[in-house]
Amino acid sequence: MMQRIEGFLGKSVDGKKSRIPALQDLAQSITGLILACFMICHMIFTGTILFGTDAFESVVKFAEPGGIYQVTNFVALVILIIFMVHAFTAMRKFPANYAAYRAFKAHKIRMRHCDTTLWWFQFITGFLLFFFASAHILTIVFGEKITPDLSIGRFSQLHIFYLLLLIVTVLHASIGTYRLIMKWVSIDGTRAEAHARRKLIKTINFIVWGVFFLLSVIADVVWLSLG
Numbered sequence: 001m002m003q004r005i006e007g008f009l010g011k012s013v014d015g016k017k018s019r020i021p022a023l024q025d026l027a028q029s030i031t032g033l034i035l036a037c038f039m040i041c042h043m044i045f046t047g048t049i050l051f052g053t054d055a056f057e058s059v060v061k062f063a064e065p066g067g068i069y070q071v072t073n074f075v076a077l078v079i080l081i082i083f084m085v086h087a088f089t090a091m092r093k094f095p096a097n098y099a100a101y102r103a104f105k106a107h108k109i110r111m112r113h114c115d116t117t118l119w120w121f122q123f124i125t126g127f128l129l130f131f132f133a134s135a136h137i138l139t140i141v142f143g144e145k146i147t148p149d150l151s152i153g154r155f156s157q158l159h160i161f162y163l164l165l166l167i168v169t170v171l172h173a174s175i176g177t178y179r180l181i182m183k184w185v186s187i188d189g190t191r192a193e194a195h196a197r198r199k200l201i202k203t204i205n206f207i208v209w210g211v212f213f214l215l216s217v218i219a220d221v222v223w224l225s226l227g
């Protein structure tokens with residue numbers, strides 16, 4: 001009954017608004033942060049191929065104590081669950097119908113603000129990740145032991161897929177971490193100081209992701225050359 005009243009009025013019986021949207025926002029931010037940190041570690045992991053197949057194999061050995069490769073399957077399952085929670089909480093913000101889509105487009109054109117445009121990019125890349133990232137994570141969850149030979153084989157067969165996955169992931173994660181900072185970190189100072197600090201944070205954020213992206217592209221070339 002209580003839920004039905006809240007459904008009609010948008011408020012609970014005691015007149016308060018639900019805290020659930022705020023909790024969903026928090027869950028979206030926390031899962032996004034975990035995935036972004038994971039992605040940095042992941043790019044370092046696949047990037048170790050720059051030092052040869054032995055370096056890549058040592059990282060796999062380190063991550064799988066006693067050679068139990070199911071550890072990786074389990075970690076991938078945890079990442080999949082975090083990814084699903086993130087996608088579920090983010091979906092709320094997608095335009096729900098054509099009218100909402102048009103309203104956002106009009107707003108974007110009127111505002112001509114970089115952050116509004118970045119949100120649009122994040123929406124599109126987020127949507128693409130539903131398919132691209134799920135396919136990759138499921139391969140790992142149900143896959144066999146990761147070895148350099150297995151990954152070399154996958155890279156030579158699926159290089160376009162991996163490159164697209166990389167571009168979409170880095171775009172999404174870099175915009176995501178920038179938005180996370182803007183949302184949760186208070187930036188003090190006068191208007192001009194706050195503006196300058198925001199600009200600096202934005203530059204540092206995109207440089208860091210840019211460097212990791214470049215490293216991964218070079219690593220991808222090495223992966224391909226080994227195939």
Ligand code: HEM
Nearest residue numbers: 046075076079133140146150151154162165166169216220
């Ligand atoms: C625990 C989970 C994961 C593991 C163990 C893992 C492992 C791997 C491995 C071994 C490769 C080399 C190719 C292959 O063998 O398939 C690879 C490539 C790749 N993975 Fe993952 N992955 C995981 C999750 C993710 C997630 C969540 C994303 C992004 C949404 C991602 C993005 C990529 C990208 C972009 C590549 C291409 C290599 C590059 O350019 O950096 N992976 N992954």
